[in-house]
Amino acid sequence: MKSLFSIFLVIFLSKGCSQEQDLSDVKIIYGANNRGFHRTIQIEKDVFTVVNKRDAKPVLVELTDAQWNEIGKLYSKIDLNTFNDLEGPTMERAYDGKPHADMSIIVKDKTYTTKGFDHTIPPAKIKEFVDYINKLADDAVAKNPVLxxxxxxxxxxxxxxxxxxxxxxxxxxxxxxxxxxxxxxxxxxxxxxxxxxxxxxxxxxxxxxxxxxxxxxxxxxxxxxxxxxxxxxxxxxxxxxxxxxxxxx
The missing domain is CATH 2.40.128.270 (Lipocalin)
Known part of the structure; x- marks a missing residue:
């Protein structure tokens, strides 16, 4: 009986560290900047927007159901209990080698924000999520038609x-x-x-x-x-x- 209770407790605690795939009450903001680069990705209520230039208007990215499901799946793996402590493994941003990036998650009236990391080198615990949304943003950037x-x-x-x-x-x-x-x-x-x-x-x-x-x-x-x-x-x-x-x- 005791071992059964222990198993239940482990399952309960592990679920408490992640979120459901439903993003209806969640706002996610990813930003990366340095002197030669700017990107803002915002996800809110089934809307995915990207800004790739300072002072530019957000561009709406049309995602498939499969892409939205993947975002939800990867989001459900994020542990908000430790999110505020996340920091990148490298510091190339300190000498402008990489844009400085961070990510915030707003759930109802509470905001969680990372401590910062190098763009394209996020903390391991959110790497899958960050890599995926940046790939969606990269794929959405229109190729330069005048080249x-x-x-x-x-x-x-x-x-x-x-x-x-x-x-x-x-x-x-x-x-x-x-x-x-x-x-x-x-x-x-x-x-x-x-x-x-x-x-x-x-x-x-x-x-x-x-x-x-x-x-x-x-x-x-x-x-x-x-x-x-x-x-x-x-x-x-x-x-x-x-x-x-x-x-x-």
Whole structure:
């Protein structure tokens, strides 16, 4: 009888350390930040949102029933009794080697928060959960549609298709050639908006080839939106005037 009671007590205590899979009264917030990275994942009432840029609006991620069930299953393994004491096994965040991450769980009127950890290296006790929600966030991030190198066909209503002008987009860098000097700079895009930072260029002078280049350097700072039409990119200014048209090589 005593041994039977002991078994019951162990089962009872082990259940007390975990939660049900029902997330209806639970809010989960995961955040990771450093100078070059930002991510916020929020899960609340069957809504999964992700923010991947500072000051950006949350993006709703549509999850399947199987994905929601997996989140619930992994959440049920988390022990809230020890959650506030969880801390990562590494300290790369101390020298900016990794973004600083933490996670909070709000159940009704009580909040539980980790002591912090390196992004992608969470405490072992929540590793499955953290890895899974970050994978969902990674899969939801739209691939950059503008990546690639393009031959410029039109610049400020001028047909320049006979020229050898081009513009190339890497992950966060734009570069190209508009007749005389090679140039490069940074750019940012989100959905249909795009903006260019200051463009740096070599200092050559090319007779009869400077007008278009100078115009591009001036107007590039006014570019605000873009459209993709198959392999063609269209760049527009703040007044929706077409600035540049180019087709992927």
């Amino acid at each position: 690639g190198s393009y031959s410029v066909e039109e610049l400020l209503s001028k047909d320049v298709s006979k020229k050898e002008y081009f513009i190339s987009f890497d992950a966060d860098k734009v570069s190209g050639f508009m007749g005389c000097n090679m140039y490069s700079g940074t750019y940012e895009f989100q959905e249909e908006t795009i903006s260019f930072g200051p463009l740096m260029a070599t200092k050559k002078y090319c007779e009869n080839e400077m007008e278009n280049e100078t115009s591009w350097f001036k107007v590039s700072s006014e570019v605000s939106t873009f459209k993709m039409e198959d392999k063609t990119i269209l760049l527009y200014d703040n007044e929706n005037n077409l600035v540049l048209k180019a087709t992927k090589k």
